[in-house]
Amino acid sequence: MEAALIVLGATAVALAWALSRERRLRGADADGHRRELSEQRSKREAELKGQSERTAALFDRMVEGLIVIDAAGRIRLANRAAARLFGFEGPAAGKSILETTRNHEVAAVVGRLSREPEVLDHEVRIDSIDAPRFLRVNALALRDGAGAADGAILVFHDLTRLRQLEGVRQEFVANVSHELRTPLSLIKSAAETLLDGGKDDPVALARFLNIIDKHAHRLALLIDDLLLLSTLDSGGLRLEKQPMALRATVQDAIDDLQPRAHARNVMLENSIPGSLVATADQERIRQVIFNLLDNAIKYGRVGGKTVIGGRVLANGRIEISVVDDGPGIPKESHERIFERFYRVDKARSREQGGTGLGLAIVKHVVQAHGGEVRLECESGSGSAFIFWLPPGAPPQ
Numbered sequence: 042m043e044a045a046l047i048v049l050g051a052t053a054v055a056l057a058w059a060l061s062r063e064r065r066l067r068g069a070d071a072d073g074h075r076r077e078l079s080e081q082r083s084k085r086e087a088e089l090k091g092q093s094e095r096t097a098a099l100f101d102r103m104v105e106g107l108i109v110i111d112a113a114g115r116i117r118l119a120n121r122a123a124a125r126l127f128g129f130e131g132p133a134a135g136k137s138i139l140e141t142t143r144n145h146e147v148a149a150v151v152g153r154l155s156r157e158p159e160v161l162d163h164e165v166r167i168d169s170i171d172a173p174r175f176l177r178v179n180a181l182a183l184r185d186g187a188g189a190a191d192g193a194i195l196v197f198h199d200l201t202r203l204r205q206l207e208g209v210r211q212e213f214v215a216n217v218s219h220e221l222r223t224p225l226s227l228i229k230s231a232a233e234t235l236l237d238g239g240k241d242d243p244v245a246l247a248r249f250l251n252i253i254d255k256h257a258h259r260l261a262l263l264i265d266d267l268l269l270l271s272t273l274d275s276g277g278l279r280l281e282k283q284p285m286a287l288r289a290t291v292q293d294a295i296d297d298l299q300p301r302a303h304a305r306n307v308m309l310e311n312s313i314p315g316s317l318v319a320t321a322d323q324e325r326i327r328q329v330i331f332n333l334l335d336n337a338i339k340y341g342r343v344g345g346k347t348v349i350g351g352r353v354l355a356n357g358r359i360e361i362s363v364v365d366d367g368p369g370i371p372k373e374s375h376e377r378i379f380e381r382f383y384r385v386d387k388a389r390s391r392e393q394g395g396t397g398l399g400l401a402i403v404k405h406v407v408q409a410h411g412g413e414v415r416l417e418c419e420s421g422s423g424s425a426f427i428f429w430l431p432p433g434a435p436p437q
Contacts, residue, residue, distance in 0.1 A: 106176075106197035108138065112190050114151065116141055126176060126197055127167070138195075147178065147195070154182040154193045164200070175200040209380075216382035220263055220397065224256035266398040270381065273405040280322040280409060287361065288313040290323055291349050294331040298338060306344045309334065313351040319359040319430040325406045326430070332399035333363040333426050341367030341423075357432045358412075364425040369418045378416055379404040403428070 106123035110116050119133040119141065127142045139148040146165045153160050160180040167174040177198040185191040231249040239245040272278045288311060295309045302309050319326070330349065337347040347365040354360050370378060377383045382397040407414045407428045414428035 108195045111192040150180050175204045224259045227256045228253050282320050284318050285323045287317045288315050290327050301338050307338050308346045310348045317351045321430050329403050329406050332403050337365040341365040358429045360429045362427045366423045
């Protein structure tokens with residue numbers, strides 16, 4: 042009996058130990074499973090975070106502005122281009138589209154997506170302190186698996202530069218039409234007067250023939266300048282670069298302009314050192330200097346003085362300056378002075394004549410040589426047009 046009890050006791054102990062071991066193993070397995078689930082969850086969260094960061098980085102590299110909104114109309118994501126276009130700082134997530142863009146037209150586009158699946162090529166104007174901006178908006182409504190509204194994606198293309206160029210083109214066409222119409226009208230009027238009997242009067246004949254000749258020459262100059270600008274714009278101008286003595290080139294331009302300078306009692310002084318040499322197309326640089334001097338004579342002071350100087354800069358470039366002592370140019374015109382047909386004083390410019398393309402040609406020719414041109418002046422104290430050219434070896 043005692044032996045049976047001992048056996049039973051031993052069996053019970055073994056069974057209890059086995060059950061305890063099984064519970065320990067099961068607990069260990071459960072802990073391991075939980076740890077594995079936790080590790081997988083952490084790994085998945087890290088992957089999702091990395092993917093989200095890569096997506097955000099990709100969106101931030103886009104040239105186009107991008108805004109993604111949720112079903113409640115709150116912003117989920119806005120890239121850097123969108124922040125730049127609309128001028129907002131800091132995170133936009135969670136804000137409304139109107140609060141972020143401050144533009145009712147953009148908010149109206151989002152409103153349309155509740156009725157339309159997409160909105161394409163809608164133009165929006167953004168008014169700012171500097172100048173208005175123009176954007177093209179393409180928007181797409183998002184749907185979930187059940188077909189319910191799930192927000193929208195809006196993509197913004199900046200059309201501002203395109204609109205500015207379009208405005209320049211329209212202004213250019215209008216200006217060319219005006220500049221062509223004026224001499225053509227005078228030529229036509231003079232010819233009609235001669236045909237109506239003016240040719241029988243020797244005095245009238247001479248006067249009207251002079252008018253025809255003068256304005257035909259003006260037309261020829263305008264067409265030549267337009268053709269040159271067209272060639273410069275297309276990159277088709279071939280420069281015959283060679284070492285050139287600048288003093289002699291400047292003196293040629295001065296000699297040609299002496300009659301005009303004498304008519305306004307303007308002194309032209311050539312202060313270019315005889316040793317100054319640049320590598321350039323001599324004929325084109327002569328045209329640059331001629332245009333700058335012609336402007337100084339026309340718009341400088343009657344009885345004034347214009348000095349053409351030059352020097353070698355520390356970096357080896359050749360700098361040329363044309364400085365007059367006239368009334369100067371208002372500050373608000375400095376940025377536009379090199380535009381085609383731009384005139385500071387339109388009435389005086391037409392009285393003085395010219396095509397209105399001289400400074401535009403100066404800018405383009407200098408840039409074609411790899412140089413730059415700038416204006417330095419204070420209103421009432423004269424003007425200084427300064428440009429630089431690459432250096433050259435002395436001519437043989």
